[in-house]
Structures are given as structure tokens and as C-alpha cells.
Amino acid sequence: MTAISKYPHLRQDFAASLVVFLVALPLCVGVAVASGVPAEVGLVTGIVGGIVTGLMRGSSLQVSGPAAGLTVLVYEAVDSYGLAALGVIVLATGLLQVAMGALRLGRWFRAISLSVVEGMLAGIGLVIIAGQLYAAAGLEAPASGLDKILGLPGAAVDVIGSAEAAASLAVGAGTIAVMVLWRKLPRRASAVPGALAAVVLATLAALVFGLPVATVEVNGLLDSVQVPGADAFGELADPGFLGTIVAFTLIASAESLFSAAAVDRLHDGPRTQYDKELMAQGAGNTVCGVLGALPMTAVIVRSSANVAAGAKTKASRVLHGVWLLLFAALLPSALALIPLPALAGVLVHAGWKLIPLRGLVALWRRHRGEAVILVVTAVSIVAVNMFEGVLIGMALSVVKTAWEASHLRTEVVDKGAGPIQVYLTGNATFLRLPKILDSLESLPEERPVELDLTGLHHLDHACRTALENWAERHGATAAEPVKVTGPAKAAGPGGAAEPETVTEPAAPAR
Numbered sequence: 001m002t003a004i005s006k007y008p009h010l011r012q013d014f015a016a017s018l019v020v021f022l023v024a025l026p027l028c029v030g031v032a033v034a035s036g037v038p039a040e041v042g043l044v045t046g047i048v049g050g051i052v053t054g055l056m057r058g059s060s061l062q063v064s065g066p067a068a069g070l071t072v073l074v075y076e077a078v079d080s081y082g083l084a085a086l087g088v089i090v091l092a093t094g095l096l097q098v099a100m101g102a103l104r105l106g107r108w109f110r111a112i113s114l115s116v117v118e119g120m121l122a123g124i125g126l127v128i129i130a131g132q133l134y135a136a137a138g139l140e141a142p143a144s145g146l147d148k149i150l151g152l153p154g155a156a157v158d159v160i161g162s163a164e165a166a167a168s169l170a171v172g173a174g175t176i177a178v179m180v181l182w183r184k185l186p187r188r189a190s191a192v193p194g195a196l197a198a199v200v201l202a203t204l205a206a207l208v209f210g211l212p213v214a215t216v217e218v219n220g221l222l223d224s225v226q227v228p229g230a231d232a233f234g235e236l237a238d239p240g241f242l243g244t245i246v247a248f249t250l251i252a253s254a255e256s257l258f259s260a261a262a263v264d265r266l267h268d269g270p271r272t273q274y275d276k277e278l279m280a281q282g283a284g285n286t287v288c289g290v291l292g293a294l295p296m297t298a299v300i301v302r303s304s305a306n307v308a309a310g311a312k313t314k315a316s317r318v319l320h321g322v323w324l325l326l327f328a329a330l331l332p333s334a335l336a337l338i339p340l341p342a343l344a345g346v347l348v349h350a351g352w353k354l355i356p357l358r359g360l361v362a363l364w365r366r367h368r369g370e371a372v373i374l375v376v377t378a379v380s381i382v383a384v385n386m387f388e389g390v391l392i393g394m395a396l397s398v399v400k401t402a403w404e405a406s407h408l409r410t411e412v413v414d415k416g417a418g419p420i421q422v423y424l425t426g427n428a429t430f431l432r433l434p435k436i437l438d439s440l441e442s443l444p445e446e447r448p449v450e451l452d453l454t455g456l457h458h459l460d461h462a463c464r465t466a467l468e469n470w471a472e473r474h475g476a477t478a479a480e481p482v483k484v485t486g487p488a489k490a491a492g493p494g495g496a497a498e499p500e501t502v503t504e505p506a507a508p509a510r
Contacts, residue, residue: 050321058277091289097282119377125354136172175345453486
């Protein structure tokens with residue numbers, strides 16, 4: 001039996017793996033440099049993502065590796081706790097992901113609002129763009145996302161006054177221009193990934209013209225591997241450190257599983273098994289943590305390139321990890337030729353693609369509330385930080401959902417003679433309580449009232465208590481007590497309680 005007959009898709013998967021390797025190579029290096037770690041550390045994560053995660057079950061065509069979406073969080077973690085502690089963070093993240101997958105929690109990540117996730121990616125994209133503009137000019141970027149953006153005018157003045165900064169920025173801008181224009185070339189030429197072509201051209205330009213630009217610092221693959229020591233695990237006693245682990249876990253898991261959903265829409269093969277995919281991501285991050293490497297997620301850019309290149313099985317993503325390993329082992333000196341502004345240009349382009357400008361316009365036309373959540377999440381990440389920005393977006397999403405679920409209609413029928421009839425229909429929650437009380441308190445105090453609650457699908461404790469208090473007060477001033485017809489107790493979500501007629505006791509004679 002030949003290899004072709006035993007593996008009928010080997011030829012397609014082999015070709016696809018080369019394409020994914022060429023797409024992943026500049027991104028692995030660029031993400032590592034932007035995260036403040038050695039370039040080889042990004043390659044280690046790409047290798048583990050291909051070989052370890054690639055061999056596991058979950059999503060057959062999804063490709064994992066270091067992601068631009070975690071760059072900001074990794075940089076902050078390394079800046080706060082040091083490079084030695086990064087391995088502990090990634091290791092703990094991987095173990096948590098494995099546990100969540102084993103507990104079948106992977107599917108629940110699909111319950112996260114898409115607007116929050118897109119807002120998260122947009123905020124990350126803005127911070128990446130702002131930070132990498134400094135890197136493209138060879139300048140030191142401010143620490144916070146907001147300071148990065150506010151400091152851009154001053155950075156522009158510095159570029160104008162420095163020939164070296166101007167040359168460095170020109171290399172970065174040229175890299176972006178090549179990536180944007182590359183897709184417009186004939187199909188044969190554009191078969192080479194635009195990011196790789198841009199980096200190669202920038203490297204050649206820097207060498208030929210002797211441009212004064214900084215290049216990647218090479219430490220060697222084995223020297224870049226740092227197994228976490230005992231001292232690094234001592235950081236686990238710090239609540240802030242634990243919060244960083246939670247942020248890594250939630251964001252890496254959500255990004256991976258949302259990417260899996262997107263990849264499923266690109267092909268007709270087997271669908272993603274979300275819990276197993278989460279365990280595969282966790283296994284990969286566990287290995288990355290042991291090696292002191294960057295965290296990994298599934299990356300939609302590499303995954304879509306894998307599908308577009310004709311991959312049929314997981315062999316393509318495993319082979320792409322093998323090619324990364326061979327490159328890092330056999331050609332490490334090639335990294336030292338790559339200009340840093342070229343990598344900055346690659347990441348500026350990647351950050352721009354994280355911002356859903358066209359989608360935001362369409363979302364504003366259809367669902368303005370969701371558009372507001374997206375924008376608020378993005379702005380919060382820029383103004384505060386990644387973790388708190390995501391929490392703000394999720395809280396806003398919950399409030400919006402609760403408000404929309406609280407559809408309530410208040411109908412007052414006054415026939416002139418007899419009691420005033422008030423009908424409440426829909427969902428009575430504390431969010432609608434001001435509206436309910438305004439309507440009831442505007443009724444004449446001396447007139448009897450019949451309050452019909454049988455049309456309510458849900459009556460929470462706050463509303464029930466407020467209605468009982470109002471009925472008691474109104475019955476004390478009216479000629480007759482308030483007659484309440486409605487739920488005996490507050491209904492649970494999604495169902496109405498058994499109706500009951502309740503007559504408030506008459507007020508004592510005065």
C-alpha cells in the first residue's frame with residue numbers, strides 16, 4: 001500500500017502546510033518581539049501549537065500559535081512580573097483550560113456576547129497599532145494604551161527631527177504598503193503570503209541601502225527556552241498574579257473557540273468539538289508554560305490560510321510546526337537580518353484587521369445597543385486595561401439583555417365610575433420598577449383600584465414588594481382596598497406562576 005493510498009490527502013496537506021508555515025513565521029517572530037520576549041520564544045509557541053495541539057482532537061483545520069490578540073496582555077505581564085513568571089502564567093492557563101474542557105465547559109464560551117469579543121479584539125488592535133507605530137520609528141512606547149495614543153503627536157515631532165527614526169518608519173510604512181498591495185498582484189505572485197514577502201523585501205532593502213534600522217536580536221532556540229524555577233511559582237500568592245492567569249485563560253479560550261466557529265464556516269469537513277478543542281489548547285499551553293514560551297490561541301489568519309490552501313486533515317497544521325522547528329534549528333541566523341520596523345509593520349497590519357470597521361457600521365444600523373457595547377469595550381481596554389475592559393463589556397452586555405428582557409406594558413382603564421383597572425403585562429423586573437410606580441402613584445388617591453397581574457410572565461421580588469407596599473398605602477387612603485389579581489409568588493425565568501386573587505385588607509377606621 002503506497003503512502004498516497006494510505007493518506008489520500010497527503011499532497012494537499014503538504015502543500016497547505018508550507019503556506020501556513022510561511023504565514024506563521026513572520027507573525028510568530030513579530031508577536032514575540034512586540035510582547036517584549038526573545039524572537040525564538042514565539043517560534044517555540046508556534047512549534048508547540050503545530051505539533052502538540054495539532055495532533056489532538058478538536059478542530060481538524062484550525063491552526064494555533066502566538067496571537068496578536070494576547071500581545072498587550074503578555075507585555076503587561078512580563079513588565080509586571082518578569083519573563084521568568086510568564087511560564088507559570090501560561091502553565092496555569094493551560095491546566096485550567098484542560099480542566100474546563102474535561103468539565104465540558106467549552107460550549108459555554110459560545111454564550112459570550114459576540115459584541116464583547118469583537119470589542120475586545122478592536123481594543124487590542126488599537127493598542128497594538130499605537131504601540132507598534134513607536135516601534136516602527138525606533139522609539140520607546142509609553143506603558144498604557146491611552147498614553148500610547150495621546151503620545152503619537154509628540155512621537156511624530158521626534159520622527160521629523162531624526163533621520164534614523166524617519167528611515168526606520170519608512171521601512172515600517174513600506175512593509176505595510178507591500179502587504180496591502182500584495183493581494184492585487186496576479187494570483188501566482190500572491191500565492192506567496194504578503195507578510196513574508198513584505199518582510200523579505202524590507203530585509204533586502206535594509207541590507208542593500210545600509211539603512212540604520214534595528215534588527216532582531218538572536219539568542220538561539222535552546223537558550224530562549226526557560227523552564228520556570230521555584231521562585232517564579234511564588235508569585236501565585238499574589239492576587240494580581242492570579243487575576244492575570246484568569247484573564248489569560250478567559251481571553252485565550254474565548255478567542256480560540258470563536259476562531260473555531262469561524263473556521264467551521266469556511267469548510268464542509270468535520271465540525272469542531274468544543275470541549276476537546278479547549279483541552280487541546282490547554283495541552284499546548286501547558287507545554288508552552290513548561291518551556292517558558294508565549295501563550296497560544298487558535299489564530300484565524302493562519303487557519304483561514306490553511307483552509308484556503310486546500311488542507312483536508314490535521315496533518316497540515318502538524319507539518320507546519322515541523323517546518324517552524326527546522327527553520328529555528330537550522331537557520332537561526334536568518335532572524336538577525338530582519339528589521340524590527342518591518343515586524344512592527346506586520347503587526348500594525350494585523351492590528352488593523354482586528355478592528356471591524358465595516359461590521360460596526362452595519363451593526364449600528366441593525367442593533368445599536370450591540371454597537372455601543374462593542375465600542376465601550378474597545379475604549380475601556382484602551383483607557384484601562386484588557387481584563388477590566390472585557391469585564392466592563394460583559395457587564396454592559398448583561399445589563400442590556402436584562403433591560404430588553406424586561407418588556408412591560410402598563411394599561412390604565414378608567415370608565416369614570418367604579419374602580420380604576422390597571423393591567424400589567426410582560427416582565428416586571430426592578431429595571432422597570434420606576435415606570436410601574438410612576439403610573440400607579442399618578443392615580444387618584446381616593447379612587448379604588450383593581451390591579452391585574454395575570455398578564456405578567458415574570459415578577460421579581462423587588463417589583464412584588466414594591467407593589468404590595470403601594471397597594472397598602474393606596475388602600476389606606478381610598479374608599480376600598482386595592483384588589484390585586486395575579487401571581488401568588490414571583491415567577492421564575494421563562495414561566496408564569498399560578499394566578500391568585502388577593503384582596504388587601506381594608507384600612508383601619510380612623
